[in-house]
Amino acid sequence: MTDPASTNTLASHSLLRLMLMGLLSGIISALIAASTLLALSDFTPSEATATSSAKTYAGDLPTAVIAAFLWFLPVGIFTFPPAAKLLGAASSAGTLRLLKFALLAACLWLLLAETIYLVLSPLAPAPPGVQTHDLIMAAMSGVLFAIVFDLLLRRRDYLLDR
Numbered sequence: 001m002t003d004p005a006s007t008n009t010l011a012s013h014s015l016l017r018l019m020l021m022g023l024l025s026g027i028i029s030a031l032i033a034a035s036t037l038l039a040l041s042d043f044t045p046s047e048a049t050a051t052s053s054a055k056t057y058a059g060d061l062p063t064a065v066i067a068a069f070l071w072f073l074p075v076g077i078f079t080f081p082p083a084a085k086l087l088g089a090a091s092s093a094g095t096l097r098l099l100k101f102a103l104l105a106a107c108l109w110l111l112l113a114e115t116i117y118l119v120l121s122p123l124a125p126a127p128p129g130v131q132t133h134d135l136i137m138a139a140m141s142g143v144l145f146a147i148v149f150d151l152l153l154r155r156r157d158y159l160l161d162r
Helices: 004-011 015-041 050-087 094-120 130-161
Strands: none
Touching: 015 050, 015 130, 050 094, 050 130, 094 130
16 A cells, blocks of 8 residues: 555656756766766876876866766756656656666667767767777766666655655
8 A cells, every 4th residue: 555645746746846856966966977987087006196196186077077967967957857757757656766767867878879979970980899888888877867866856755755
């Protein structure tokens, strides 16, 4: 049996509210992705280069954050919430909703990356294997967004039920 109060909250996810959650999720995901990718790319085990790596990290962080915002925010605000609402992914609850969000986000970000490759490949072809890696990373970034999005919705539902 489901609680009538939780059924009301699940039905009350309007498109505007989902888009605002997409904005917040995009900001959080962008900050996580930018800082993590920079930290992993500048990994150096020796102490002599540790200070230069810290300077490089600090210098590259603003650019990485802007690029991450451009990657997460447009799709996270204007594409993901309407698609989730249209497909009914936002109306379920629990793990099923998370799985629906993750699958939808992975597909959307994969399609975006594939579109970018289709547009740019005549201008600058990528080396072999790079496109496959980038498409996998795009799908994984969509899953990151979906997890953050679902966590924020769960927190909102929890606060409304109290």
